[in-house]
Amino acid sequence: xxxxxxxxxxxxxxxxxxxxxxxxxxxxxxxxxxxxxxxxxxxxxxxxxxxxxxxxxxxxxxxxxxxxxxxxxxxxxxxxxxxxxxxxxxxxxxxxxxxxxxxxxxxxxxxxxxxxxxxxxxxxxxxxxxxxxxxxxxxxxxxxxxxxxxxxxxxxxxxxxxxxxxxxxxxxxxxxxxxxxxxxxxxxxxxxxxxxxxxxxxxxxxxxxxxxxxxxxxxxxxxxxxxxxxxxxxxxxxxxxxxxxxxxxxxxxxxxxxxxxxxxxxxxxxxxxxxxxxxxxxxxxxxxxxxxxxxxxxxxxxxxxxxxxxxxxxxxxxxxxxxxxxxxxxxxxxxxxxxxxxxxxxx
Numbered sequence: 001x002x003x004x005x006x007x008x009x010x011x012x013x014x015x016x017x018x019x020x021x022x023x024x025x026x027x028x029x030x031x032x033x034x035x036x037x038x039x040x041x042x043x044x045x046x047x048x049x050x051x052x053x054x055x056x057x058x059x060x061x062x063x064x065x066x067x068x069x070x071x072x073x074x075x076x077x078x079x080x081x082x083x084x085x086x087x088x089x090x091x092x093x094x095x096x097x098x099x100x101x102x103x104x105x106x107x108x109x110x111x112x113x114x115x116x117x118x119x120x121x122x123x124x125x126x127x128x129x130x131x132x133x134x135x136x137x138x139x140x141x142x143x144x145x146x147x148x149x150x151x152x153x154x155x156x157x158x159x160x161x162x163x164x165x166x167x168x169x170x171x172x173x174x175x176x177x178x179x180x181x182x183x184x185x186x187x188x189x190x191x192x193x194x195x196x197x198x199x200x201x202x203x204x205x206x207x208x209x210x211x212x213x214x215x216x217x218x219x220x221x222x223x224x225x226x227x228x229x230x231x232x233x234x235x236x237x238x239x240x241x242x243x244x245x246x247x248x249x250x251x252x253x254x255x256x257x258x259x260x261x262x263x264x265x266x267x268x269x270x271x272x273x274x275x276x277x278x279x280x281x282x283x284x285x286x287x288x289x290x291x292x293x294x295x296x297x298x299x300x301x302x303x304x305x306x307x308x309x310x311x312x313x314x315x316x317x318x319x320x321x322x323x324x325x326x327x328x329x330x331x332x333x334x335x336x337x338x339x340x341x342x343x344x345x346x347x
Contacts, residue, residue, distance in 0.1 A: 016069060019138035023164075026103070026127040027054065030171050033107075033123045036115045037176045043238040046245055047174035053249050054167045060253060061163050068160035073140035080155040081148035088152060092136045099129025117176040124175040131168040136161045166252035173245045186237050189273070196277045197284050206288065217288050238304070243272035243311045250315055260322045264315065271314050275307040 008017055031051050038047035058065075071077060080088050103126025110119040139157040149155050177185070198215060201208040209216035247268025251261035282303055 011066075012069060013073065013140045015138045016135070016140060019134045022134055023131040026130050027051075027167070027171070029107070030124055030127040033110060033120050034171070034174055037117070037120060038174070041176060043241060044174060044176060046242045050170055050174045050245070054170060057166050057249075057252055065160070065163055068156065068163060069140060072156045072160055073142060075142060075144045076147040077142035077156045078149035078154050079142075079146040079157070080152050084152055088155065088158070092133050095129045096133035096137060099126045099133055102126035103130055117178050121175050121178060124171045128168045128171060132161055132164060135164055166248060170245065170248055173241060173248060182237065189237060189240070192273075193277055193280045197280050200281055201284070215284060239272045239276050239307050239311065240269065242308055243268045246312050247315055250319065254319050255322055264318065264322065267318065268311070268315055271311040272307070275311050279303045279307050
């Protein structure tokens with residue numbers, strides 16, 4: 001064991017390696033805590049992919065992480081100076097203390113009272129803050145004097161910790177929302193979906209009546225009136241969380257600029273909302289033509305999975321556009337050298 005530790009510390013400084021191991025422990029406990037909800041709630045079943053995707057992201061960024069460690073330890077390593085440097089250090093140690101308190105309060109509450117969304121969310125928030133703060137304060141010190149940086153973004157420690165933003169914060173997506181927040185969000189989405197379906201049918205001249213989250217359709221089968229209720233499962237909360245996770249992972253792995261990452265995550269939410277409206281329109285049209293009782297569970301499930309597949313496919317199609325690099329050349333009348341040799345020879 002000692003030989004293995006010496007081997008690793010020859011590659012990674014001992015304080016930072018210790019911080020990585022502690023961070024793995026935080027996330028391991030968080031995954032165990034969240035697994036209860038991944039089993040109990042179908043809306044969060046995608047959470048089983050979170051540990052795998054986090055491990056892949058760290059493995060994929062390992063060369064960049066090692067380069068960041070060397071940049072922190074290099075002579076003249078850039079550091080935020082002045083009030084920015086003081087505020088950065090204060091924020092890091094504050095996050096370390098606050099994160100530890102939240103994490104251990106959530107863990108203690110879980111041990112005393114059992115699983116609850118608030119306990120799991122506290123563990124997840126605390127683990128995320130602990131991971132980022134621990135890695136920051138454990139970053140190697142430069143050999144010799146540091147060089148004052150022009151801003152927080154140029155601080156070598158900030159650049160190093162930024163590589164762990166996705167592995168740290170993605171656990172907030174796979175953690176169940178507190179019941180009050182989830183109910184409010186579901187009710188808001190339910191109202192928007194019902195309004196969109198009613199507006200579409202009314203615009204097309206199809207007879208429909210809206211009463212809250214229930215759509216009254218014409219009598220079509222044995223004189224029975226069709227009542228299509230937009231249940232909580234149709235609010236889109238499942239596709240919202242799953243697509244938010246998918247967009248975060250794709251943005252973290254395949255995009256290099258911060259604005260691109262944020263844009264893709266926002267588009268993932270927009271796609272999820274739009275596709276869920278299309279799903280509600282499809283199910284309502286199905287009931288309009290074949291009756292309320294024709295909407296079996298299989299029809300609901302197929303439509304739900306189709307929303308996820310189409311949303312992820314749309315995000316994948318956007319990746320080449322975000323990574324597209326355009327080059328504009330100004331023609332000043334000078335002759336551009338020919339790209340091919342004028343005589344035979346090597347090209």
